[in-house]
Amino acid sequence: MGDSDRKLLGAVLATGAMIVMISFAVGDDASFFQLIMLISISASVAFFFTVFPGSRFFAIALANFLAVYSCIFVLFVEANFTLVEKTVAQLAYILPIFGFVLGAWLRREAIRDIVVSHRVQEGSKFRHSLPWLLPVLLIGIATFAIPGRDFTPLHQSYLLFAAMAAIAVAVFIVSSNVAAFLLDTGLVFEAFFKRVQRLYIPAFAFVTFYSIxxxxxxxxYRILDRFSDGHHFAIEGVSRNITFQESLYFSIITVSTVGYGDIVPESGALRALSAVQIVFGVLLLLFGFSEIMSYTKERGAGQGD
Known part of the structure; x- marks a missing residue:
């Protein structure tokens, strides 16, 4: 297996893992919808791998795009169509995907030219591939007027199906524009990950210092609490000695300046020590990013020579 094949396999597996995760997060009682989601996305990606040779980045971008669409659809239904039957929601979910795949099949020659070009479009052409988003967004936004009205489950089902059918028609008409957008997205991600590969060493060094x-x-924190008088921590509202596991957790949320409030410093000495860690953490963050950027520039300049 070549290096490019390994990278492709890794990207496909990562995308698949994300899709599986989303499918299991959409609801406690949506097991059949999970299956519909997995089949729809997998079939769409397989279609583009098969019909358009050399479309690996395009197909991966499509898979991620459909995963995002799945999240939006679930939020869309939960916000505006709570009374819709699950079968109707599942059919409505498939409609835009089917519309895009059908449009891509009918326009496969034009899309094949886009896919095999392997270059990001110029700015003006890129802007021309985006207007298809406007009608899709308008249809989705318009449905947010629905919750304020007294619709029956049947009326909600009709409205959801009509809205998704309208989106499916819009996507069908501009399938080549959607393909151009997805290709650009895939190529940009490819370039991004190539640059990220140069950050492995400095990023590992930064994580090492952060861990230290x-x-x-x-x-x-643990030593101060064990070998000094009194309690220095209030843990879930109770003043007591801190365990090392809790101390490690408190150190992480302190250096990240999150402060959940479940563990609170009570003594002046502990507050001072926490403040010192925060200052060190901020300095480490600033110098760490600076070193990563310097390393990247030096590495880029060396490769350019």
Whole structure:
């Protein structure tokens, strides 16, 4: 297996894992919808791999795009169409995907020229591939007037099906524009990940120093609490000694400045120590990003020579 094949396999597996995760997160009682989602996305990606040779980035961008569409659709239904039967929602979910695949099949020659070109479009052409989003967004936004009205489940089913059918028609008509947009997205992601590969070493170094910061201060918190009088922590509202596991957790949320509030410093000494860690964490963040950018520029300049 060549290097490009391994990269492709990794991208496909990552995308598949994301799709599976989304399908299992859409609801507790949506097992059949999960199956519909997985089959729809997998079939669409397989279609583009088969019909358009050399479309690996295009198909991966499509898979991610459909995963995003799945999330939006679930939110869309939960917000505006709570009374719709599951069967109707499942059919409505498939309509835009079917519209795009059908349009892509009928315009496969034009799309094949786009896919095999392997280049990002110029700015003016790229802008021309985006207007298809406007009618889709308008249809979705218009349906947010529905919850304020007293619709029956049957009326909601009709409205959902009509809205998704309208989106399917819009996507069918501009399938070549959608394909151009997805191709550009895939190529941009490819270029991005190539640049990210150059950051492995400095990013690993940054994570190492970050981990040292977390572990050292976790130990200091634990030592201070164990070998000094009184309690320094209030843990879920109770003043008591902190365990090392809790100390490590407190160190992480302190250096990240999250502050959930479940573990709170009570003593002045502990507050001072926490403030020192925060300052070190901010400095590490600033210098870390600076070093990563410097390393990237130097590496890029060396490769350019």
């Amino acid at each position: 910061n977390v572990i050292v201060f976790a130990c200091l």
